[in-house]
Amino acid sequence: MAFLLDVTFQDINQLESKSSMWIEDEAGASDVLTALKNASNAKILRATLSTPVPLTTITNNDAAAANVETATSKAIIQMRGADAGSSGEPFAHVRVGIPAPIGTLINGLSGDISNAEVQSLKTKVLSKTGVQMDVVESIRYSR
Amino acid sequence: MGQKLTVNVKDVNGLNSKTDFWVNDTVAALGAVQAIANLSNAAVISAYLTHELDISGISNNVAVAANVETVAEKAKIRLSGPDEGSAGATRLTVTVSIPAPVGTIINAETGAVNGALVTPFIGKVTTYNCLTTDTVDKVYYSRSR
Numbered sequence: 001m002a003f004l005l006d007v008t009f010q011d012i013n014q015l016e017s018k019s020s021m022w023i024e025d026e027a028g029a030s031d032v033l034t035a036l037k038n039a040s041n042a043k044i045l046r047a048t049l050s051t052p053v054p055l056t057t058i059t060n061n062d063a064a065a066a067n068v069e070t071a072t073s074k075a076i077i078q079m080r081g082a083d084a085g086s087s088g089e090p091f092a093h094v095r096v097g098i099p100a101p102i103g104t105l106i107n108g109l110s111g112d113i114s115n116a117e118v119q120s121l122k123t124k125v126l127s128k129t130g131v132q133m134d135v136v137e138s139i140r141y142s143r
Numbered sequence: 144m145g146q147k148l149t150v151n152v153k154d155v156n157g158l159n160s161k162t163d164f165w166v167n168d169t170v171a172a173l174g175a176v177q178a179i180a181n182l183s184n185a186a187v188i189s190a191y192l193t194h195e196l197d198i199s200g201i202s203n204n205v206a207v208a209a210n211v212e213t214v215a216e217k218a219k220i221r222l223s224g225p226d227e228g229s230a231g232a233t234r235l236t237v238t239v240s241i242p243a244p245v246g247t248i249i250n251a252e253t254g255a256v257n258g259a260l261v262t263p264f265i266g267k268v269t270t271y272n273c274l275t276t277d278t279v280d281k282v283y284y285s286r287s288r
Contacts, residue, residue, distance in 0.1 A: 002273040004191070009214045009242040012206040017214030017242040022269045033201055035263035042214045042243040043206040044198055053148070053172050053190040063155040063186040071152050071160035071185045099152045099160040100185040121178040124171040125164050126145035132167075 004050040005029055009042035016045065067103035075101035075111055078138045079122050081131035092131035096121065097142070111139030147193040148172045152185035160185070166192075210246035217285045218244035218254060220261055222268055222276035235270045236280065254282030 002022040010016050023032055029049055037044055055061065074097040081092035098105065105111050105118065112118075113136040125133045145165035153159050162179065166172050169192065176190050198204065217240045224235040241248060248254050248261060255261070256279040269275050 002269045002271055004271075005196075006193075010206060011214040011243045012208045012212050015214050017217075019217075019240040019242060021237065021239050022271050022273070023267055024269050024273060024275060028267045029196055030200060031263065032267050033196070033198060035260070035267075036241065037201050037204055038263075039218070039241045039245060039248050039260045040243050041207040041209045041211060041245055043204055044201060047196040047198055048193045049196055050149075050191045050193040053169065053176060053192055055176065055187060055190060057173065058177055058180050058187060061180045061186050063153060064184045065155045066184045068184060069155050071154040071158045074160070074162070075182070094164055096164045097162040098179060098182045099162060100154045100183050102182055102184055105182050117178050117181050121175060121182070124166050124175040124178070126167055128145070128165055130145050130165075 001052065003029070005032060005047065006050070007033065007036055007047045008045045009040060010045045011042040017042070063100075067107070068100050071099040073101075073141070073143050074099050075106040076140050076142045077111075077118055077121070077136060078140075079125060079133040080135050080137055081127060082134040092127035092129065092133075093137075094125055094127050094133055096125060101141075106139055106141055109141050111141075113137070113139055115139070144195070146172070148175055149191055149193065150176055150179050150187055151189045152179070152183060153188045154185040159188075206243075210250065211243050214242035215286060216244070217242050218249040219283050219285050220264060221280045221283075222264060223278050223280050224270070224274050224276050235274050235276070237268050237270055237276055239264055239268055240285070249282055249284055252284050254284075256280065256282055258282070
């Protein structure tokens with residue numbers, strides 16, 4: 001399995017650019033990053049590594065002609081993290097888009113936040129800063 | 144720190160779309176992909192997890208005003224894999240872009256294929272299906288984003 005390495009560069013005049021390539025393993029990433037830096041006058045701003053998620057175990061994974069067929073129509077599930085209490089921090093929020101949502105998720109402009117699948121999804125979603133989602137706030141329709 | 148999960152879907156009419164959010168690990172990613180499949184009339188066609196790499200160990204990581212300052216100018220290093228011989232398969236090629244290349248890589252329209260700054264990519268860069276490169280075919284100059 002190959003890994004996709006994405007590297008963002010910034011030059012002396014703050015212009016940014018990106019270079020992407022596949023590498024054999026995660027251990028080899030640091031060697032490639034060093035080789036890239038040695039070859040460039042620009043600074044490496046950030047680097048990310050992507051790995052495929054195997055889909056062979058996913059069930060019910062067929063496209064269906066149903067209430068909403070098109071993948072550009074989405075149910076937007078808004079979630080938030082737990083109340084930080086006395087620390088007074090704002091809630092961490094996340095929105096997850098569900099392309100071509102099924103009718104039992106949303107059937108109009110809003111959906112049922114107690115939907116079992118949505119509640120299951122909530123337990124797996126984090127904010128960008130790593131805060132676990134705790135409450136589904138709303139489900140709405142978006143195109 | 145979580146990892147970013149990107150899920151690509153295709154509907155029954157062949158239209159593609161994607162959704163992305165953060166999850167904790169591969170197990171959570173699989174559960175989330177299953178939930179997406181259950182909640183959507185579209186089929187999940189691919190999914191991948193992305194995490195940040197620690198770049199603090201890269202030495203000399205500062206931008207320099209030198210021969211080529213701008214990252215819009217790139218040296219392109221084209222690498223290839225081994226000859227498949229009697230299998231008759233197409234010889235794989237991979238291109239690595241170097242923004243704002245240093246002068247010892249390229250200093251005109253082309254550069255040396257055996258340069259010390261070029262050869263470290265051999266064997267470490269692969270195709271998407273993990274076929275390894277073993278040769279630098281050419282180094283050339285390109286202006287692009």
